[in-house]
Amino acid sequence: MTAFTPVLPERTAGYLRAGLHQVKGWLNVSTAVYLSGVEAAQRGAGVSGDVAEIGIHHGKSFLCLALDLPADQRAVAIDVFDDQTANLDQSGRGDRDIFEQNLATYGAGDNVDIVQSSSLDLEQAGFVAAGRRFRIFSIDGGHTDQITVNDLRIAERTVVDHGLVVLDDVLNRHWLGVITGLFSYLGDGGSLVPAVLVPNKLILATSADQAKHCRAMFAEQFPDGLEKADVPLAGHQIDVYGDRPWLVRGEDGRSEPVTGHELMATITAARLGELEQQLRSARAELDTTRRQLDATRQQLRTAAQPLYRRAARRLPWLVRPVRPVLRRVRAVVRRPR
Template identity: 30%
Template sequence: MRLADYLDFVCDPGRDDVEGWLYPTDAYLMGVINDLQTGHGFRGDIVEIGAYKGKSAILLGFFPAAGESLTVCDIFDSGAMVSDGNAQENAAFYPGLHQADFEKNYLRFHDRLPRVHVGPSEELGKVVAAGSCRLVHIDGGHTYEVARADMETARRALGSGGVVVVDDWSSAHIPGVAMALWEQYLSGELTPLAFTKGKFYATWDPAGLTAGEVADAVADRAGIEVRSVVRLGRYVAASVTMTLGDWQRYNAGLRAVYSKLYAADGGASAPQMVGF
């Protein structure tokens, strides 16, 4: 399968049966970041912190060029020691998380597994050299302590032109992620590039990608658009969404899927979905 085929898969709720929270807007936007990096000659490995069942890792698996690799970090069902807050979150939201499910899903789309590190992100230094990466996607634990550790791990791992993508940055029920993100911003070194409803894109490299470059590239990419350019303190960044037509098709597909589920559960109509 090619990257374009997987993007079509993610954009079709009737076909997309991989559990997870990767929506078309971010699938396209991460592709934009990858293309800009390779176009500028920025090289390095890819890291994902927090894989769940592999939906975004499958996407990232299409990005590494020759000599580059993907590393996935998660505790899965290893029984690794975590904080009480993180343990409560895992029990509430990810009770059926198994590494075998991740591997099964990933191998549906790729010939071989990425390197998998089972454990917290603080241990990634054992397998990922400092400055060796160009893209780190963070979707790990949502407590402040875990999110802060993940951000520090990303900062250490990223090299020239490196970009960090932070999931759940705007979710009000898990403020620890936003606290860890804005802490890095307030230090004066993390520069926003773009954001969606679900993910925040930024860089620590002042000589790396710029928000303007990202916005221009989004304007040339089918399926997504710059909804607005927002001032974030001393920086500006593009708010990126799906184009209206693409969202309407995606929403119709979601409603069809949910209508079947609701019909099997008493015949209630499917709710109107919120745009991404």
């Protein structure tokens, strides 16, 4: 089922429609829609604060948060970039030059601050105590359990009351350090509260009340995306939002699809059931045809044998030259399917 995004600012809408697939990275299209929609909804609700992301790569998800920000808000990009000695688990390889080119291409360069650092060094560098506070803090850096706990602690201490923290790869089977770190953080008294799961990212709020507010905001902004409500997770209730083919709505009133976004979700359950039935029927018909072919081969062998023997007795001079040909014919007839 095709779904409509909330109305998005023009740069954001344009990036989703035509730019997202141009930027290298790992970001589900629907998750890009959810991130962009939440950022716009927060701004519309008057939530103040900057936005930040740990782990930039080329800026694919960062641009969902950084476009069209008000003049008094900044977007902070944190990455080790070419200092790969600080990339402890080799989870991605950021490229600052390409990132800055993408910022310029999509119009986000003027309000972006770049912090080239490991997130493990942020607190010592004064990042937490500096007073900068965020309404959205995206975590997509190192994927070990220790780094995940560190980054959640950094986000917890710098996000505003109505802010949200977005944790990437929480259910990625290749990076189990993330979910291990999440449960360690929650088990050790972390105050962030899980609220919404979108494809490959968990969104956390600053309190149980704010988690309820987040879930209500998602229900209002993305009614067609909800897959399952009230799912238990670590003692909390979350809502699960899935992948959809989106029509991106801009402030100019146009609704256009995300370029190159093709989904199995575009096939309805009824149509999928119909296709499965057709496949079963085709397989049954193929089995019947094979059985008929086997029977026909057997009939041909049975009919040919007496004719061949009779010809061999009466016309040996004729049979002798064609025996090699007949042997090949019999071999083909007897060949298993």
